[in-house]
Amino acid sequence: MAQIISSLAEVSDRYDALFVDLWGCVHNGVKALPEAVAALQTYRAKGGKVVLVTNSPRPRAGVKKQLVHFGVPDDAWDTIATSGDSARTAMFRGAVGNKVYFVGQPGEEKFFEPIGVIKDPVDIKMVPLEQATGIVCTGPRDPMADPDTMRGEFLMAKQLGLPLLCANPDIVVDRGHVREWCAGALAQLYTEMGGESLYFGKPHPPIYDLARRRLAELGVDVADSGILAIGDGVLTDIAGAMGEDIDSLFISGGLAASETKTVTQPDAEALETYLQAEQSSPTFAIGHLR
Structure with a gap:
């Protein structure tokens, strides 16, 4: 206790x-x-x-x-x-390849800004899902939408064998009195569907x-x-x-x-x-x- x-x-x-x-x-x-x-x-x-x-x-x-x-x-x-910094380090070291499909909200593209301390970082490019070597997820595009709305895209990603880099393992957060979904909920769904999710935050x-x-x-x-x-x-x-x-x-x-x-x-x-x-x-x- x-x-x-x-x-x-x-x-x-x-x-x-x-x-x-x-x-x-x-x-x-x-x-x-x-x-x-x-x-x-x-x-x-x-x-x-x-x-x-x-x-x-x-x-x-x-x-x-x-x-x-x-x-x-x-x-x-x-x-x-x-x-984010922990996940960015892994990304620039090639954890999900160099062609990534981005899942997140507008403005979160700053995740892809270079990290100066990494020697010979991978040159990351954002591409459509069918061209990707991996997925980078900073969070849902709509934090109020059910994560299951991603099931179609994730089915294709799983069939392509794409790993998903999760930049925030939280499932939900409370913004004031409103509960929102986080990237961890999407990564959890992808894992349940048989995909590979990579985590870098707590725990x-x-x-x-x-x-x-x-x-x-x-x-x-x-x-x-x-x-x-x-x-x-x-x-x-x-x-x-x-x-x-x-x-x-x-x-x-x-x-x-x-x-x-x-x-x-x-x-x-x-x-x-x-x-x-x-x-x-x-x-x-x-x-x-x-």
Whole structure:
């Protein structure tokens, strides 16, 4: 059973660094969550390092701009690791060949901007599906549409033997009070249809490798025992932390607010029932990051 705590400060002195999810924890897809921001500012003021670890398909620079738009101040975090950057690195190293069929929303083509640190990157070209060597998916074209609308295109892609690079393993997110589908839902469908999906965000190892590199760039050496992962997704944030053998703080008032009966804090019995059903074992739980 996860230990229910009332504030990050109750346990934060045990950790030298935090791997913090963004959507549902620090902002709600519309604006910053003031209590979460204050908690991170307090932690950093005491010398702790905050790595924002997000399944956003955007490059790090794009997430930084988004944080400014949402009102998340710079002094609430130290550095950013995105699923997008991890996936882009794999793409430019040839994970899905050089001719890709793009699935995403207008404006997300920035995913294809070159990464200067990669030696001899693959020259990527966007092409029609029948000419592709692979698929790059940053998310649904319409985040409100049922993922099953992609079934026809995915059937052809599977027949062509195309791998799908998923830039965001999240299944859903809540933008304010509206739930939207993410790239992970499309990748899940493609896998269920017999296609090959490649993942680089939480809960998969590549993004944690990137987060550790980002932490090292800050000039600190932190053992895994000194890291606390924070997030509201049991299938992403908490599963990833469990796989990496690092402690975790589950934010029950995000994606699982209804299942855990969270208003201010989770109902202990509902929380335990939910975590058992999901086979998830976070170290701690709290209603909202504060």
